[in-house]
Amino acid sequence: MKDARAIELETLDSGYRFEYSATASLESEPDKYKRADRPASSFTDGLDSDGRRHVGVGDNVIKKSQTVSGPVALVSTIEQVMEFLTDGIPPGTIAVIDDSGGTLTAPIIEGFAGVICLGGTVRSHLGILAREYDVPTLMNCKINDLKNGDMVELEVTAAPPAADAYETGDTGHARIWLIENEG
Template structure:
């Protein structure tokens, strides 16, 4: 069996999500197979014949096989699940009672101050104090239009998807804080919130926070920097649900 550069690349890594790893592995196996069948030197194969020997139909068959095994893609855009419900996980956009339930979210019972730990994220900027507000999921263009028309409610701590920076750009500066379920402290949303002076946690892992809950975000926690990412160090800023 042919070996690819990635098979011996010391900087290579396994994908975080099973479906991504399965898809990439199937694609690499296809490349190996067609390379073996070609009998050509690698440079000649990738410079020309690879475009003819690996077709769109081949890629579609890989996807069909993964879906048949029960894998489903995680939607990165609202239209994905709406247009292809057979291929994408339900993102809960039509559920008024939706809440993120990330398996890796740290949780704990209420402390002496009545704060119930409900998640954590990567702090973009260390602030002087924590921020308290009302959790509101902002995950659709309809919600953004509603807030554009009627105004963003006071003390809104927006909870957004990984693509939430683009979605909420027209109303971003009106938020008290932002919790984004993806990205890093160098993502576009992180840069925007930093410029607007809005507390923000990226890569937020949350559980049991419902729309309308009063929450506290540890915006005074250490910001996660480049050295932390390079070392693989977790620098959690916590999110608590407060008793009302």
């Protein structure tokens, strides 16, 4: 225990400060919801034949027989979770969260039609919860701008990544589409 404390003190003395992902939120880190690490130009320009625009990619946790679609809810605060607990989650809601730990959304995860998580891997705590509650989930997502209420479709029919995918970089095969024309 003394060794761990000494390492922590040495680290803090160097000027480093620990950052906890659970304290990150839409208000404190809005850029997480518009990821610049995968340029928009890598997604399909224009609408496809089904009236959808390719706006993101991720790693599918559970392979399903059909895609899932619904309105986006950006979930990043305890107050939002409390509202969902009190008022219920609107049917078909697709949560967009930045924390792969699942702690924030664990009490309400089974109420979502799907989840887009901006971090983590399919083996993260959220991935485990998604499998346990059978909630279609994409992890490690790169997305263009998404706003509350946007209609999206998740390609949860894609195969989950192979065991060595994170070491080889062979990730991001499940697509996310913005549905611009429902007709």
